Amino acid sequence: MEIIINLETLALGSLKTYYENLDVAGKEEVASILGGKARAIAQLQQAGFLIPKGFVLSPTAFETSLNFVERFYENSLSVETFDETSLQQNEVKIQRLLTNLQLHKTVKLELLYTLHRLCPNGELVAVRSSAIEEDNVQHSFAGQLDSFLNVPLEEVAEKIVAVWQSNFSDRILNYRRELGLSAMPKPPAVLIQRMVNPTVSGVAFAADPVTGRRSIAVIGAVCGLGNSLVSGENEGDTYHVDRQKNIIQRQIIGENPILSDEQILAVAKLVREVSNYFDRPQDIEWAIEDGQIYLLQSRPITALTQISDPDGIFNIWDNSNIAESYSGVTTPLTFSFARRAYEEVYRQFCRFMGVPLATINRHNDTFSRMIGLVQGRVYYNLLSWYRVLALLPGFTVNRRFMEQMMGVRESLPESIITELQSASWQERLQDSWRLVKTVVGLVTNYFLLPRRIRQFYRRLDRALQASPFNIEDLRPDELAAYYRQIESQLLTRWDAPLINDFLAMIFYGVLRRLTEKWCNDESKTLQNDLIGGEGNIISTEPAKKMREMADLVTVNREFAKLLCDGSLTAILPAMAQLPQFKLLYQQYLDKFGDRCLEELKLESPTLQDNPLPLLRAIGQLSLSPSPSLPVSPSSRKTAELRVRRALRGNPLRRFVFNWVLKNARRRVRDRENLRFERTRVFGRARRVFVELGKRFYALDLLNSPRDIFYLEVNEILGFIEGTATCTDLKGLVAVRQAEFAKYKDMPSPGDRFETRGIVYRGIENGLVSSDSVGCVSETQSSVTHHSYLQGIGCSPGVVRGAVRVIKDPKQIVGNENSVPLQPGTIIVADRTDPGWILLFPAAAGLLVEKGSLLSHAAIVARELGIPAIVSLPGVTEWLKDGDLVELNGSTGKVSKIS
Structure with missing residues (x-):
């Protein structure tokens, strides 16, 4: 290896292209010769940037100067398993050797020759470190190694040794330990350049390193040399320049600005050109001498890698209600299936509501982003939901109703609402015409809905019974075709559930308003008492059948x-x-075999796969009869009596109220029943993909049949149909399994948070949590010492008892170590899904951290007569097993009692 490498005569051709085409070993070799700082300077000089002339003293000079110690030093580097004592002993030996280190005679001769060629008139030079790990993307080592400016030629040798010594200082060794780097550093190269004599110098960032704004260049300037600015000793002027070359901010320290506008824009242009050359935002040092801007140094802005760009697209993520369907970490197959379903059904919804097809097509991106997957967890992309709702007339009213239905605890910022509502007078005129069409369409759909529901049931039954063969007998291509058939017949024709859901949202929202305004319902719970006990809800049927089997x-x-x-x-x-008993058991499986814990997650084993949870629940129920009773009509009758008294003497109001109430009851009932049909569709899709997993495993495409859940729908079908972009399914699954295993060990990002720009960049440190909801940890810590919590009462009744905090229902049913609920126990859960019906018959009360008034837990609890409260942030941490509480399902208040 050469001792002296001249920056101007590097024999590497185009260094950037050469370096990028090297393999890993080649890149490491170049890096070891030049170090981070000198490598960047050499590349920039060859690209035509104005760089002070100079050369690099390679690490060979250090190794030659160490002479007989070279072998020992190399051996110490190769040992990775030093214990703390021997490591300290070697550090002491190296420090002793470095204290008396001098340049080897050969190195000194070559150095003097090169220096006099560089500085024939004795010009001063800069002696700067250029370590291998310095100025890279992960860590900059800024200010850690010594550098020297204005060095006379006779002192260069002394400063080179000082740079070497600083590379092994206690400061560096401790810094390396903090970064998790190898214990002993490799010797650095030393960059020696002729000094410029600047009138002005400073630093510049191609992006704002504080806020993370990639569109803003930040320039700092001082008179003379810029080392005092870099070290932080002196403040200088600061300028901010946007992408349109506008100087948008100036911070002037003295009476007059240090840089002219022309110079500010020139430096901004320079830092952006350097960044374009390196393909990432750079932090540069610059100096102006005789009107020329010299580039002194360039390195990546390391802080940006984990900072979101505040100018990026704004998103709000919320799992208030969707966690009931997709809790915890969800596999790629389930998410890709669900994302496609959400996209398609809400396109249909807008068509049913009279939104023009051209308008729907303009919002393709909105429909494709109804839900997102963040650290393996499914979230609503709230802005997409609001944008879809904004396509319909009456956005202001419907927005509130949607928030109630989804259990969103915090509305949108007013600035975003204003943006969604903004329209020109032409658009408002068109909106008025659309409003007329939508009202006509809504009235038509209202009257046609009963028939649509009957047709939907018939169509679904035909589709699920259409295959003339057993699914187990189909080839992979036949399974793919069968899935396409299900998708086209069902997922793209989801009319009845969509229209019913919208009408349920409207009627329930109107009912709530009428109870507040006409019936003086300050507690805002009267509507729950009125719609409870409707009956004929299929979600309560499993509990009744379980009770029947338990009695047997x-x-x-x-x-x-x-x-x-x-x-x-x-x-x-x-x-x-x-x-x-066997007959009832088989009938239960035939009808509810797809209804399992986390039933909408395709990876969840169903009761058909493993009926043990059902059998456990029946056994426990038979030995410990349920403390809950069939729903008492008193709550509903008392609520109806209260309404009659409030509306006495006003027959028109009474007529309107009763009409709204009747429709709210029917639509909420049908909403829950139609959701069960969704379970059947998901169950059939699950069976198709389970069979495809078996086929792929038999063909040695997967290591296990269940690996299919780590592939996306289009990847599976594409592999069969010839449109896949990756055919190494085992490799793809291995990558996904490793990533999702990591997600399972990570805490949830929170119930609600905001992101800017690239969602997955800066997700660990860049999340902006909502002030009122916050991350889970913040919510939990804020309620730890409270004596009571306030949630949303959703099923009336007051009950006292001990609680059982259930984070996984398998704690109660599902395995041989299950511990059953004791009579009179109140269930405390983060969320519930339809599969929790196995636990409800044995519960005296229900407290749920997430959920809404129209969530599954709320509806089923009302029908079964179980006092319940939802939307209790932090309740699973606030309460411990055995704590005694009193809950009031009408007021939504739960208190600890001694």
Whole structure:
């Protein structure tokens, strides 16, 4: 390796192109010769930037100067398993050697020769470190190694040794430990350049390193040399320049600005050109001598890698209600399936509501981003939901109703609402015409809805029974075609559930307003009492059938005990001795076999796959009869009596109120029943993909059939149909499994947060949590010492009892170590889904951290007569197993009691 490398005569051709085409070993070799700082300077000089002339003293000079110690030093670097004692001993030896270090005779001769060629008139030079790890993307080592300016030629050798010594100082060694780098650094190169004599100098950033704004260049300037500005000893002028070359901000320290506008724009142009050359924003040092701008140094702005750009596209993510369907980490297959479903059904919704097709097509991006996946967890992209709603007339009113239905605890910022509502007079005129069309369409859909629902049920039954073969017998291409058939017949024709959901949102919202204004309902819970006890809700049927089966085995204590403790292989044969129980059990599986814990996640095993949770729940229920009673009509009748008294003497109001109430009851009932049909569709899709997993495993495309859940829908179908961009399915699955395993060990980003620009860049440190909701940890810590919590009462009744905090229902049912609920226990959960129905019959009350008045937990609790409260942030941390509480399902208040 050469000792002296002249920056102007590097024999590497175009250094940037050469360097980028090297393999890893080649890049490491170049880096070891030049170091980070000198490599960047050499590249820029060859690209035509004005750089002070100079040369690089390679690490060979250090190794030659160490002479006989070279072998020892190299060996110490190769050892990666030093214990702390031996490491300290070697540091002491190296420090002792460095203290008396001088340049080797050969190095000194070459240095003097090169210096006099560089500075024939004895000009001063700069002696600067250029370590391998210095000035790179991960860490800059800024200010860690010594550099010297205005060095006379006779002192250069002394300063070179000082640079070497600083590379092994305690400061550097501690810094390396903090960064998790190897214990002992490699020797640095030393960059020696002829000094410029600037009138003005400073630093410049191609992006604002404080705010992260990539569109703003920040320039700092001082008179004379800029080392005092870099070190922080002196303040200088600061200028901000935007992409349109406007100087948008000036911070002038003295009476007059240091730079003229022309110079400010020239420096901004320079830093952006350097950044374009390196393909990433740079932090440069510059100096102006005789009107020429010299580039002294360039390195990446390391702080930007984890800072979101505040000018980027704004998004609000919220899981208030969707966590009920997709809790925790969700696999790629489930998310890709759900994302496609949300996109398609809400396109249909807008068509049904009379939104012009051209308008729908202009919002393609909005529909494709209804939900997002952040650190493996599914969130609503709230702005997309609001934008879809803004396509409909009556946005201001409907927005509030949608927030109630979705359980969103915090509305949008007013600035965004204003933006969504902004329109020209022509657009407002068109909107008025659309309003007329939409009202006509809504009235038409209102009257046609019962028929649409009946047609939807028939169409769904036909589609799910259409295959003439067993799914287990189909080839992979036949399975793909069958899935396409299901998608075209069902996911793209989801009319009845969509129209019903919208009408449920409207009627429930209007009912709530009428109870507040006409019935003086200050507690805002009267509407819940009025719609409870409607009956004919399919989600309550499993609880009733479980109760029926539990009653059959109550007298057979031996079989009941087997249900609670036995294995599936022991339970199923014993069931033959109880034919009536077996018949009810099979009927349950035939109808509700797809209804399982986390049933909308395709990776979730269903009751058809593993019926043990159902059998456990029945056994526990038979031994500990449920403390809850069938819903009492008193709450509903009392609420109806209160309404009659409030509306006495006003027949028109009474007529309107009763019409709204009747429709709210029907639409909420049908909403829950139609959601069960969604479960059936998801169940059929799950079966298709499970079978495809088996086929791919048999063809050695996957290491396990369940690996299919780590592929996306289009990747699976594309592999079969010839449109895949990656055919290494095992490799793709391995990458995803490693990433999602990491997500499972990470805390949730929070219930609600905001992002700017690239969502996944800066997600760990760049999340901006909502002030009122915040991240989970903040919410939990803020309620730890409270004596009571206030949520949303959704099912009336007052109950006292001990709580059981359930983070996974399998704690109660589902495995051989399950611990059943004790009679009178109040369930505390982060969220629930339809599969939790296995636990509800044994519960005395329900407290849920997430959810809304129209969430599954709220509706089913009302129908089963279980006092319940939803939307209780932090309740799963506030309460511990065995704590005694009193909950009021009408007021939404839960208090600890001693």
